[in-house]
Amino acid sequence: MSDEIERSTDDLIESLRLLEEMSEANARRNEEIRRRAGALIARLETGEDLPAVVEGEPQPLIINLLSENIDALHNVGSTMRKAEAIALRAHGYTMERIAELFGVTRQRISALLAESDRDVDRGYRPGR
Numbered sequence: 527m528s529d530e531i532e533r534s535t536d537d538l539i540e541s542l543r544l545l546e547e548m549s550e551a552n553a554r555r556n557e558e559i560r561r562r563a564g565a566l567i568a569r570l571e572t573g574e575d576l577p578a579v580v581e582g583e584p585q586p587l588i589i590n591l592l593s594e595n596i597d598a599l600h601n602v603g604s605t606m607r608k609a610e611a612i613a614l615r616a617h618g619y620t621m622e623r624i625a626e627l628f629g630v631t632r633q634r635i636s637a638l639l640a641e642s643d644r645d646v647d648r649g650y651r652p653g654r
Contacts, residue, residue, distance in 0.1 A: 534613040541602070541609040548602045552595045559591050608642050611635055 562583070569579050580587075586594075607628065614624050621639070625632045 528616070531613075531616045534609070534616040538606075538609040538613045541606045545602050545606055548598045552598055555591045555595050559588055559595075562588055608638055611638050612642050615639060 566579055566583065566588070569582075570576065611624050611628070614627070615621070619627075621632045621635045625635045628635065
């Protein structure tokens, strides 16, 4: 296996590990969101005033938990997309084929790979 393939595979594995960690954290937040949403529904269904319900909600608010999940998905998705594109390119895939697999344009893959080259120049590696 060439050094480029090995390095890109290692980076992809690291990105997948980050995905696992993020998924576990999101699952915990999702359970908290589910539990707290049920409690808020129950309070509202008893006729409790909305401002009192919202003011009484513990921190972080449900909306903040949702934002944390969305941000985590976005961040790990970006890292994962980049690592996978680099690994596929190292295995000889064309930008057109990678774009087809990802459901984006060839230009988007070109920009992603150029961004990755800049990251390498700055010493970036997934999870670091």
